[in-house]
Amino acid sequence: MKLSKVLGSVGVVSAAALALVACGKSSSNNAGAKDAKKFKETTPVKAVKKGGTLSYAEETDTPFTGIFNNELSTSAIDTDVAQFGNESLFDTDDSYKINSKGPATFKLDRKAKTITKCIIF
Known part of the structure; x- marks a missing residue:
């Protein structure tokens, strides 16, 4: 009987602690939102230059497999990279x-x- 009372009171205290934590004040910091406003929303339009080189990057969290065959390629990254030589x-x-x-x-x-x-x- 004593064990059930102890477990019951531990359960009630745990539930109360979880309820207080869930309803508490949020501690998230919105400093990043102020920094995000510093970036320009539009890109300036400049005159087109003839010649030159276009470099671009594609960010991914998986390794590049390098399969350039359309039938065997299973990732969008391979397709995006291969599109320039796929004529x-x-x-x-x-x-x-x-x-x-x-x-x-x-x-x-x-x-x-x-x-x-x-x-x-």
Whole structure:
């Protein structure tokens, strides 16, 4: 009987302590909110320069796997990095017919059943 009274009183005291802590004054500091207002909300518009190099970074908490094959890639990071070198060899028009605007072209001779390729870089 004494053990149940002790456990009951410990439970009541614990519940009261948790209730007081939960309803207490918040101790979070809002100093970061004041610092966030210092950043500009818009980017200034400048004249476009010809040539140059564009560098960008992509932040991630997982390691870069480096799988550049679309069928095998499972992460968005790989897809984002590979998009700049992922162009098709032949360019097509709106009807999906190959034209001579891509990095490689070819000449088709239907009578001789031959294809002559011309790679343009």
